[in-house]
Amino acid sequence: MSRTVDDDxxxxxxxxxxxxxxxxxLDGLVDGEDYYDLLAEDVxxxxxxxxxxxxxxxxxxxxxxxxxxxxxxxxxxxGADNLRVHRDPETSVxxxxxxxxxxxxxxGRPYDNRFVSVVTVKDRKVAHWRDYLDPTAVFDAxxxxxxxxx
Numbered sequence: 001m002s003r004t005v006d007d008d009x010x011x012x013x014x015x016x017x018x019x020x021x022x023x024x025x026l027d028g029l030v031d032g033e034d035y036y037d038l039l040a041e042d043v044x045x046x047x048x049x050x051x052x053x054x055x056x057x058x059x060x061x062x063x064x065x066x067x068x069x070x071x072x073x074x075x076x077x078x079g080a081d082n083l084r085v086h087r088d089p090e091t092s093v094x095x096x097x098x099x100x101x102x103x104x105x106x107x108g109r110p111y112d113n114r115f116v117s118v119v120t121v122k123d124r125k126v127a128h129w130r131d132y133l134d135p136t137a138v139f140d141a142x143x144x145x146x147x148x149x150x
Contacts, residue, residue: 018100021080022117025096029087031124036065040125049132051139075111075141077102082114092121104141111141 019035032038045058058067077100084097095118102111113134120128139145 017077017080017102021083021098021100022096025083025085025098026094026119026121026126029092029094029121029124030126036061038126039064039129040122040127043126044128046128046130047133048130049135051135072105074105075102076105077111094119094121104143107141107143109141109143111137113137 016035022035022038023030023032026038030038039061041061042059043061043064045064047054047056047058050056055067058064079101080098081101082097082099086095086097087093095116097114097116099112099114103109104111114137116132118130119126
């Protein structure tokens, strides 16, 4: 496998906290050197609980690359932890519960969010990803609405 991004690319590079926790949760189910490498070309992402302005559905690996390309302009991740994994081998579905920790680039506020990702695997690649996050954590970190909660 060849890498699709630099090792230190924010969010998804091989050294990023997000990639490491996802890789750990999907260990033995998928192959790939970085986050994008784990995804099938025709992967479908659904963002069920998200924030205003974020797409609800994204189709294709390149569209995910494009979506996450400026992530480092908004948040710097420092860690990811509290992984819980639930697998159903009959349906090739893994449910990952995890937390990410970082800092908002714009406000300097802490960013601590919890996720539930429902991941369907086909042919050792992620075919479908359904994501749930805490939008309030994003609002607080970004200072939205103006002034936000401290």
